[in-house]
Amino acid sequence: MIVIATIKEVAKEAGVSVATVSRVLNNKGYVNEDTRKRVMSSIEKLNYKPNAVARSLFKKKSKMIGLIVPDIKNPFFPELARAVEDVTNSEGYTLILCNSDDDFHKEQKYLDALKQKYVDGFIVVTSTLKAEHVEDHNIPLVALDRSIHPEIPAVYSNNYTGAKQATQYLLELGCRQIAHIRGPHHINNAEERYKGFTDVTKDQGLYDPKLVINGGYSIEKTIGVTSELLKKSPEIDGIFAGNDMMAIGVLKAAERLGLKVPEDLKIIGFDGIALCKTTSPEITTMAQPIYEMGTTAARMLLDFIEKKEVINTKQVFQVQLVERQSTRVSLKR
Amino acid sequence: MIVIATIKEVAKEAGVSVATVSRVLNNKGYVNEDTRKRVMSSIEKLNYKPNAVARSLFKKKSKMIGLIVPDIKNPFFPELARAVEDVTNSEGYTLILCNSDDDFHKEQKYLDALKQKYVDGFIVVTSTLKAEHVEDHNIPLVALDRSIHPEIPAVYSNNYTGAKQATQYLLELGCRQIAHIRGPHHINNAEERYKGFTDVTKDQGLYDPKLVINGGYSIEKTIGVTSELLKKSPEIDGIFAGNDMMAIGVLKAAERLGLKVPEDLKIIGFDGIALCKTTSPEITTMAQPIYEMGTTAARMLLDFIEKKEVINTKQVFQVQLVERQSTRVSLKR
Numbered sequence: 001m002i003v004i005a006t007i008k009e010v011a012k013e014a015g016v017s018v019a020t021v022s023r024v025l026n027n028k029g030y031v032n033e034d035t036r037k038r039v040m041s042s043i044e045k046l047n048y049k050p051n052a053v054a055r056s057l058f059k060k061k062s063k064m065i066g067l068i069v070p071d072i073k074n075p076f077f078p079e080l081a082r083a084v085e086d087v088t089n090s091e092g093y094t095l096i097l098c099n100s101d102d103d104f105h106k107e108q109k110y111l112d113a114l115k116q117k118y119v120d121g122f123i124v125v126t127s128t129l130k131a132e133h134v135e136d137h138n139i140p141l142v143a144l145d146r147s148i149h150p151e152i153p154a155v156y157s158n159n160y161t162g163a164k165q166a167t168q169y170l171l172e173l174g175c176r177q178i179a180h181i182r183g184p185h186h187i188n189n190a191e192e193r194y195k196g197f198t199d200v201t202k203d204q205g206l207y208d209p210k211l212v213i214n215g216g217y218s219i220e221k222t223i224g225v226t227s228e229l230l231k232k233s234p235e236i237d238g239i240f241a242g243n244d245m246m247a248i249g250v251l252k253a254a255e256r257l258g259l260k261v262p263e264d265l266k267i268i269g270f271d272g273i274a275l276c277k278t279t280s281p282e283i284t285t286m287a288q289p290i291y292e293m294g295t296t297a298a299r300m301l302l303d304f305i306e307k308k309e310v311i312n313t314k315q316v317f318q319v320q321l322v323e324r325q326s327t328r329v330s331l332k333r
Numbered sequence: 334m335i336v337i338a339t340i341k342e343v344a345k346e347a348g349v350s351v352a353t354v355s356r357v358l359n360n361k362g363y364v365n366e367d368t369r370k371r372v373m374s375s376i377e378k379l380n381y382k383p384n385a386v387a388r389s390l391f392k393k394k395s396k397m398i399g400l401i402v403p404d405i406k407n408p409f410f411p412e413l414a415r416a417v418e419d420v421t422n423s424e425g426y427t428l429i430l431c432n433s434d435d436d437f438h439k440e441q442k443y444l445d446a447l448k449q450k451y452v453d454g455f456i457v458v459t460s461t462l463k464a465e466h467v468e469d470h471n472i473p474l475v476a477l478d479r480s481i482h483p484e485i486p487a488v489y490s491n492n493y494t495g496a497k498q499a500t501q502y503l504l505e506l507g508c509r510q511i512a513h514i515r516g517p518h519h520i521n522n523a524e525e526r527y528k529g530f531t532d533v534t535k536d537q538g539l540y541d542p543k544l545v546i547n548g549g550y551s552i553e554k555t556i557g558v559t560s561e562l563l564k565k566s567p568e569i570d571g572i573f574a575g576n577d578m579m580a581i582g583v584l585k586a587a588e589r590l591g592l593k594v595p596e597d598l599k600i601i602g603f604d605g606i607a608l609c610k611t612t613s614p615e616i617t618t619m620a621q622p623i624y625e626m627g628t629t630a631a632r633m634l635l636d637f638i639e640k641k642e643v644i645n646t647k648q649v650f651q652v653q654l655v656e657r658q659s660t661r662v663s664l665k666r
Contacts, residue, residue, distance in 0.1 A: 062450070064429075073415050073607075078405045085405070085432055094450065096397075097430040099418055117395070117427065219611065248611050255613055274406070278552065278581050280588055280613055 005046035014042040062118040065301060068098040068110055069125045074217075075245070075273045076290065077125070080144065083294025084123055091302055093120070102186075104128040111137050120305045123297050124148075127187045140304035144297045146188055153304070153313040155297040159189045159270075162286040162319035163196025166240045166268050171204065173266055173327060175238030179211040179229060181222055181250060183242040190217070193242045193270060211236065215246040222249025223256075230257055230265075237265060244269035244276050247283050251326065267326040270319070281325030288319050338379035347375040395451040398634060401431040401443055402458045407550075408578070408606045409623065410458070413477065416627025417456055424635055426453070437461040444470055453638045456630050457481075460520045473637035477630045479521055486637070486646040488630040492522045492603075495619040495652035496529025499573045499601050504537065506660060508571030508599055512544040512562060514555055514583060516575040523550070526575045526603060544569065548579040555582025556589075563590055563598075570598060577602035577609050580616050584659065600659040603652070614658030621652050 011018045016035060023029040024039040031039075042048075067084055069077040085095045096119065098110040107129055111122065121140035131149035134141050143154035170178050180197040183190025194212070201207040213229055215222035222241070226249060230236060241247035247269030251261060259265045261281055269276060272287025296315050303310045344351045349368060356362040357372040364372075375381075400417055402410040418428045429452065431443040440462055444455065454473035464482035467474050476487040503511050513530040516523025527545070534540040546562055548555035555574070559582060563569060574580035580602030584594060592598045594614055602609060605620025629648050636643045 064450070067430075071415065072405070072411045072418070075408065075411075078408075078411045081430065082404065082406050082432060085430060089431070092446075094446065095430050097400075097414065097418060097428050098422070099415055113425075113427065117397070252611075252613070275608065275611060278585075278608060278612060280585070 005048040007048065010039065010042045010046055010048045013046060014039045061120050061305075062094075063092060064094045064096055064114075064117065064119045065298075065305075066096045066098060066110065066114040066119045066122045067124075068100050068107055068122065070102045070127075071099050072097065075275050076145075076243075076271055079273065079290045080125070080294040083291045084298045087295050087298035087302070093302065100126070102127055108133065115139060121301045123301055127184075140301055142297045142301045142304070144293065150314075153300060153310070155293050155300065155315045155317075156189070157288040157293065157317040157319050159192035159319075160196045162270060162288075163193040163240070163242075164200050165196075165319070165321060166270065166286045167197050167200040169321060169327070170238035170240060170266060170268060171200070171206075173238070175266055176206060177208075177211070177233070177235045178206065178238040178240060179213070179233070179236045181215040181226060181239060181241045181246045182212055183217045183246070184214070187217070190242055197240055215241065215249060217243055217245060219245050219249040219252070222246040223253050226250050226253035227256060230254065230259070239265065239267050241267065241269045244271040244273045244283065244285055247285065247326070248275065248279055251279060251281075251283065262325065262327050262329055272319075272322060276322075276324065284324045284327040285322050286319040287322045289317050293317055338381040340381065343372065343375045343379055343381045346379060347371045394453055394638075395427075396425060397427045397429055397447075397450065397452045398631075398638075399429045399431060399443065399447040399452045399455045400457075401433050401440055401455065403435045403460075404432050405430065408608050409478075409576075409604055412606065412623045413458070413627040416624045417631040420628050420631035420635070426635065433459070435460055441466065448472060454634045456634055460517075473634055475630045475634045475637070477626065483647075486633060486643070488626050488633065488648045488650075489522070490621040490626065490650040490652050492525035492652075493529045495603060495621075496526040496573070496575075497533050498529075498652070498654060499603065499619045500530050500533040502654060502660070503571035503573060503599060503601060504533070504539075506571070506599055509539060510541075510544070510566070510568045511539065511571040511573060512546070512566070512569045514548040514559060514572060514574045514579045515545055516550045516579070517547070520550070523575055530573055548574070548582060550576055550578060552578050552582040552585070555579040556586050559583050559586035560589060563587065563592070572598065572600050574600065574602045577604040577606045577616065577618055580618065580659070581608065581612055584612055584614075584616065595658065595660050595662055605652075605655060609655075609657065617657045617660040618655050619652040620655045622650050626650055 007018055007021055011021045021039055023031050024036050065088055067081060072078060088095045100107045107126055123142050123144050125145045127146055129148055131152060134148060134152055143152055145156050147154045147156055182194045198207055213225045215225055239250050241250050247267055250267050254261050254265050261267055269283050269285040272285050276283040276285050300310060340351055340354055344354045354372050356364050357369050398421055400414060405411060421428045429447060433440045440459055456475050456477050458478045460479055462481055464485060467481060467485055476485055478489055480487045480489055515527045531540055546558045548558055563586060572583050574583050580600055583600050587594050587598050594600055602616050602618040605618050609616040609618050633643060
């Protein structure tokens with residue numbers, strides 16, 4: 001049997017106040033030497049453990065939160081993770097990092113394992129969890145980057161509107177044969193961005209299903225499919241890539257075919273990751289406020305955990321056009 | 334007072350074996366209904382908690398490890414973190430992510446806070462912790478990427494030899510005015526790489542202290558200082574950048590000055606991060622086996638935690654030349 005005393009019991013046993021026990025434990029403030037000895041012997045006698053684990057067992061709280069992302073190697077997620085950790089760390093919480101590879105079973109295993117450790121809540125970037133899986137767990141949770149269900153708290157950006165803006169921007173620059181490299185069908189932000197693109201091009205009578213291909217949110221896959229597309233349809237003069245990684249793939253494909261960017265082909269991405277500034281030309285993008293999204297999700301989750309009132313459980317951020325050399329001749333290199 | 338019973342006490346109280354209690358708890362295997370009820374009532378009576386937190390309090394083990402990196406946004410660290418997490422996850426451990434900003438006090442706060450949570454061990458990328466700080470904590474720890482002290486277990490690569498190879502490679506390509514953009518003085522791998530560079534250039538009678546500048550492991554800083562350097566010393570025909578981020582900065586500086594890479598200027602980096610393949614031209618680098626270093630550090634730490642014999646507490650990996658377009662005309666674009 002394991003017995004854990006509380007600080008009150010220690011104080012009572014030693015005949016002092018809780019504040020005095022606390023001063024002894026933290027070695028702060030004046031405590032009479034006899035009193036100190038009495039407190040120490042009560043602590044020993046009662047097997048008092050002033051530590052985080054005993055506290056979490058008592059309160060069923062661990063001051064830990066879990067962050068589940070598909071893969072921390074994807075450059076979008078370190079920026080989010082850093083933002084979340086900055087908030088958790090400043091609020092005395094600890095952040096557990098989980099890579100799910102977008103695998104439903106891995107996500108479920110993480111949720112189960114971390115609940116066993118009394119994790120206080122989760123921030124989850126998921127394309128596979130549904131409302132019923134989250135509700136089953138009955139623990140505070142905020143969806144980040146991708147919404148799970150209208151009823152589940154979430155922080156994400158306005159992907160549909162951002163995609164419309166990106167497409168309109170290419171039109172304003174004079175592009176008339178605009179292709180879209182879209183993300184995976186099972187990821188809802190990819191679907192929203194695709195819808196934004198098609199709604200604008202259909203509206204302009206410029207929609208052509210042959211000019212929409214799937215780059216799988218991957219540089220390598222995008223280089224391959226975009227090279228094929230540009231060979232088949234050399235009239236393409238603008239490409240809206242569904243994320244920045246794919247925009248880099250488009251840039252590489254264009255380069256291999258000897259196309260000049262932005263003169264022959266204008267490219268715009270989506271996300272606003274730092275990587276867009278490392279390429280030449282630098283890539284124009286619809287930037288999400290990534291850091292702010294991460295801190296907002298973290299603060300919302302901590303408010304749920306600490307039972308504070310959360311007025312807005314759905315925070316949708318606007319994306320912003322950041323013009324760089326891949327679309328503007330005047331900005332070139 | 335909090336009382337936690339053990340599984341043995343539950344079994345004794347219910348008059349069954351520990352295996353039977355376990356079958357009831359896990360809802361696996363056949364258990365007679367009366368027995369099941371008896372076990373359940375013993376569990377309730379004794380306040381038995383079959384969870385990870387109670388177990389960690391009992392064993393003073395949490396099956397959690399802490400990973401302290403300077404900043405997960407720096408593209409080298411997500412690759413390491415993913416490798417570490419793949420191992421911890423497959424072995425049933427949980428990974429806590431900490432961003433220290435290379436700040437000694439932040440590192441100390443993380444070590445203290447996580448020890449309070451009975452974290453089983455640490456993997457630390459640090460330039461400020463010394464042996465005495467680590468020993469004070471008396472907990473398994475493996476230094477990763479940067480050695481702390483010859484007596485402290487560590488996994489890193491042979492920075493000195495790799496830097497010599499990088500410099501010799503530029504010489505073999507015909508470069509005679511070779512500059513080095515070095516990393517910060519307080520980071521020992523930056524110092525080792527600097528030594529490798531100077532030893533080779535001195536040996537060849539080509540060393541010139543004016544051709545060594547500090548880029549602070551930062552793209553932005555490197556663009557600035559390298560632009561200045563190339564204007565002052567236009568005869569420079571090769572640059573060894575102390576890491577890949579700075580190699581990207583060198584590439585951008587060269588581009589802004591209208592220099593052709595690799596024809597006018599050859600560039601080699603160090604690290605082998607995926608980012609080197611996203612630039613145009615792609616950047617030649619001395620690649621560390623980043624993923625393997627991460628998994629090796631994680632396995633070594635788990636061996637320490639599980640008190641297995643660790644024969645080699647210092648694992649030094651060789652780096653490998655990866656030739657790309659920034660040094661080879663034949664590979665150009």
